[in-house]
Amino acid sequence: MSSSTLMKTFAETDIVDTLIIGSGAGGAPLAAELARNGKSVVVLEAGPAFPATGHTPDEVAARELYWLHERLSAGTNPQAFGGNNSGTGLGGSLLHYGAFMPRMDARDFHLHTETGKGVDWPFGLNELLPYIERVESFIGVSGPAHYPWDPERRYAYAPPPANSAALKMREGCDALGLRHADGPAALITRDIEQPHFGTRHACANCGACHQGCRNGAKSGTDNTWLPMAVAYGAELRPGCFAHTIERDSSGRVTGVVYRQNGVEHRQKCATLVLAAGAVETPRLLLTNGLANSSGQVGQNYMTHVSTQVWGEFDEDIRPNRGYPSLTITEDMMRPKDADFVGGYLVQSLGMMPATWSQNLARSTTTRGPAFARALAGYNRSAGMGINGECLPRPENRVTLSNEKDAFGIPKPLIEHSYGPNEWAMHHHAARLLTQMWEAVGAKDIRVIDRAAHMIGTCRMGTDADSNVVNPVGRSFDIDNLWISDHSIFPSAAAANPALAIMALSLRTAEAMLKT
Amino acid sequence: MSHPPDRPEILDSDHLSTRTREILTSRLSVSTTQPRTLSLRAYAVLDALLPVLLPLDEILPPGTDISMTARIDAALSGPRDGWRFADLPPDAEAWESALLTLDDAATEQHGLAFIHLAPDLRGSLLDAVMDGQVGLDRAGRLTASQMKRWSGDLRGEVVDCIMSDPRIQQALGISSSLTGGDTVFQGFTNVGPDSREDFEPKATASLLQMTDSSE
Numbered sequence: 001m002s003s004s005t006l007m008k009t010f011a012e013t014d015i016v017d018t019l020i021i022g023s024g025a026g027g028a029p030l031a032a033e034l035a036r037n038g039k040s041v042v043v044l045e046a047g048p049a050f051p052a053t054g055h056t057p058d059e060v061a062a063r064e065l066y067w068l069h070e071r072l073s074a075g076t077n078p079q080a081f082g083g084n085n086s087g088t089g090l091g092g093s094l095l096h097y098g099a100f101m102p103r104m105d106a107r108d109f110h111l112h113t114e115t116g117k118g119v120d121w122p123f124g125l126n127e128l129l130p131y132i133e134r135v136e137s138f139i140g141v142s143g144p145a146h147y148p149w150d151p152e153r154r155y156a157y158a159p160p161p162a163n164s165a166a167l168k169m170r171e172g173c174d175a176l177g178l179r180h181a182d183g184p185a186a187l188i189t190r191d192i193e194q195p196h197f198g199t200r201h202a203c204a205n206c207g208a209c210h211q212g213c214r215n216g217a218k219s220g221t222d223n224t225w226l227p228m229a230v231a232y233g234a235e236l237r238p239g240c241f242a243h244t245i246e247r248d249s250s251g252r253v254t255g256v257v258y259r260q261n262g263v264e265h266r267q268k269c270a271t272l273v274l275a276a277g278a279v280e281t282p283r284l285l286l287t288n289g290l291a292n293s294s295g296q297v298g299q300n301y302m303t304h305v306s307t308q309v310w311g312e313f314d315e316d317i318r319p320n321r322g323y324p325s326l327t328i329t330e331d332m333m334r335p336k337d338a339d340f341v342g343g344y345l346v347q348s349l350g351m352m353p354a355t356w357s358q359n360l361a362r363s364t365t366t367r368g369p370a371f372a373r374a375l376a377g378y379n380r381s382a383g384m385g386i387n388g389e390c391l392p393r394p395e396n397r398v399t400l401s402n403e404k405d406a407f408g409i410p411k412p413l414i415e416h417s418y419g420p421n422e423w424a425m426h427h428h429a430a431r432l433l434t435q436m437w438e439a440v441g442a443k444d445i446r447v448i449d450r451a452a453h454m455i456g457t458c459r460m461g462t463d464a465d466s467n468v469v470n471p472v473g474r475s476f477d478i479d480n481l482w483i484s485d486h487s488i489f490p491s492a493a494a495a496n497p498a499l500a501i502m503a504l505s506l507r508t509a510e511a512m513l514k515t
Numbered sequence: 516m517s518h519p520p521d522r523p524e525i526l527d528s529d530h531l532s533t534r535t536r537e538i539l540t541s542r543l544s545v546s547t548t549q550p551r552t553l554s555l556r557a558y559a560v561l562d563a564l565l566p567v568l569l570p571l572d573e574i575l576p577p578g579t580d581i582s583m584t585a586r587i588d589a590a591l592s593g594p595r596d597g598w599r600f601a602d603l604p605p606d607a608e609a610w611e612s613a614l615l616t617l618d619d620a621a622t623e624q625h626g627l628a629f630i631h632l633a634p635d636l637r638g639s640l641l642d643a644v645m646d647g648q649v650g651l652d653r654a655g656r657l658t659a660s661q662m663k664r665w666s667g668d669l670r671g672e673v674v675d676c677i678m679s680d681p682r683i684q685q686a687l688g689i690s691s692s693l694t695g696g697d698t699v700f701q702g703f704t705n706v707g708p709d710s711r712e713d714f715e716p717k718a719t720a721s722l723l724q725m726t727d728s729s730e
Contacts, residue, residue: 053697054534056532056534056535056538057535057691057692057694058535058538058539058679058692059675059678059679060538060675060679061535061538063594063596063597064594066596066597067597068594068595068596068597069597070595070597070598070599070605071597071598071599072598072599072600072601073598073599073600073601074600074601074602078600078601080598081596081597081598082596082597082598086597161706161707162706162707163706163707164706164707164708167707167708168708201700203702204694204695204700204701204702204703205702205703205704205706206694206695206700206702206703207691207694207703207706208691208694214532214694214695214700215695215700313708315708315709316708316709316710316711317708318690318706318711318715320689320690320691321690321703321705321706322703322706352691353678353684353687353689353691354674354675354678354679356678357674357675357677357678358671358674358675360674361667361670361671361673361674362667362670362671365642365645365646365666367567367568367569367638367641367642367645368567368568368569368570368638369570369573369722371568371569372569372570372571372573372574372722373573373722375569375574375674375677375678375687376574376687376718376720376722376723378678378687378689379687379688379689379718401601413601
């Protein structure tokens with residue numbers, strides 16, 4: 001965050017127009033948009049304000065960017081949290097996200113209509129596209145001059161240079177006759193003056209996107225929406241863990257109790273927006289017993305099928321260097337030989353060494369000298385990974401466990417199991433990516449079965465009986481409660497969620513301004 | 516500049532930020548006098564287990580000890596990664612129970628404490644754990660399915676420990692810490708295959724010497 005702007009502050013007794021819990025992709029665009037339109041806005045963020053220059057590529061230390069309040073992971077595919085889904089600090093998960101920024105495929109909005117499975121969104125791509133374009137334009141997204149799957153699309157910044165994994169994936173695509181391109185990446189490749197923030201430098205190809213961008217090249221909310229919000233009079237309060245939502249006798253929200261430095265505080269508000277993500281948003285609603293007449297709060301937790309396939313090459317690959325995941329193919333969005341519904345995106349993968357080693361260590365049982373040799377293969381390794389549709393399933397959900405955290409609040413229990421569609425997609429991708437790597441001479445090819453991201457749990461739709469919020473994110477039960485994050489996604493779609501979260505956030509802000 | 520054998524050259528690179536240098540340097544000197552998390556018995560089991568899981572003698576220079584047991588024991592009392600498997604107890608308790616389960620299993624199967632087993636027997640017992648074949652259904656111990664689950668945590672913790680060690684990064688020729696200095700944020704100019712930049716380390720590990728074509 002730039003410190004050049006003196007931030008306006010509000011008293012706890014002030015009834016602010018809008019109180020927002022969460023400063024990431026869901027909360028920040030909305031905070032900026034409401035403040036820009038004259039609303040008084042306070043943003044509560046559980047984590048600290050990290051100075052960008054203090055980020056470190058050391059993967060163990062950089063876990064300070066993860067949400068560290070313990071979660072319990074269950075089901076037949078218990079999901080790893082932290083990296084790839086849950087952040088803390090001003091900027092939220094975008095502090096450590098990979099900045100891979102594809103747009104949602106138009107077909108993914110209507111998966112149920114198309115296939116009879118999954119759920120439709122209450123609107124289509126045409127409705128969201130203007131907001132998507134506003135997000136891309138404001139935060140800065142790089143991409144190719146010609147995008148093979150959408151010739152009309154334009155990106156304001158040239159792509160960063162292709163690293164070893166990106167070049168190898170291009171060869172693999174060529175070998176199998178798949179189209180490929182430089183993927184959309186939320187980073188800038190020339191220095192700019194970001195309005196309300198200051199200088200952002202061009203990407204230096206350092207490769208540590210997931211450990212926090214040190215020079216402002218990666219487009220997060222900390223260097224875009226949040227400084228804009230502050231410039232228009234919003235107050236950002238880091239270090240504030242919100243836990244209790246207070247209401248009046250008619251059931252409307254009146255304020256939020258949060259803990260800061262061990263002391264309880266209360267902020268009054270006219271309107272509350274939850275932007276805490278697909279675990280913490282339903283956890284807040286469940287612990288407070290709110291907005292759940294549909295019984296859908298916490299239900300239909302989704303992820304992305306995120307199978308990875310790694311191989312070793314004869315060349316010195318050095319997978320830590322360069323933007324990690326540049327090459328994309330969208331040719332698998334509806335593969336002709338699919339035995340599943342929906343589709344998946346494929347991206348090249350470089351990776352930092354501890355993260356890479358974790359994947360290797362957890363996906364094999366090799367030990368002894370063979371384990372040492374496998375780890376020593378880091379500098380020769382390149383990967384590819386997918387993000388694919390994950391259908392909503394009743395057994396996948398967020399509930400409150402019997403264990404309490406340090407605040408005395410139940411820890412969330414997240415149950416996550418693949419169904420037949422997810423397994424079919426995993427196997428399809430594992431076969432295809434293995435063929436691609438074999439075609440370009442990779443050895444010791446290794447398939448890693450994993451899921452990433454978190455989506456769903458407070459579904460958006462037109463019917464109050466089966467949805468938590470209406471198509472603009474407003475609670476059916478409490479008219480001054482709104483949700484702005486990926487928990488409202490009715491389906492997972494294949495695209496990484498950050499772009500759609502920010503677009504929906506702007507759209508929800510617009511709806512709030514009309515009420 | 517000459518370097519004491521324990522101080523890897525990457526720590527003196529101007530492509531390293533002060534904070535990152537401090538983090539990496541702190542891993543060179545770890546107190547090994549007292550376990551911080553585990554009981555003495557569990558600590559000893561871990562100490563005997565690590566060399567059969569991941570021997571480092573073909574990676575590090577002879578005689579280098581990176582105090583893996585002490586660092587893992589300390590890490591278990593430090594900040595964790597924000598989640599755990601619901602079918603395991605909290606991390607510190609899970610590790611204590613798992614290591615004692617392993618010790619009890621060694622005694623039951625071989626009549627010897629784990630630390631007194633020959634390396635090949637320690638290895639085959641670990642294989643059986645990873646295969647879901649070792650567990651005890653009693654308080655303070657883990658069942659076979661819990662032990663299998665924990666073995667993934669064990670493997671993950673071990674690779675975290677070694678790949679974040681500057682001596683290992685130096686030995687394997689890994690440049691991931693060298694993203695840029697405090698005043699100049701250099702990043703990387705070369706990002707394609709076979710294009711090591713001068714400031715990036717060359718691998719010195721003996722197991723990489725025969726196959727290294729990056730020169």
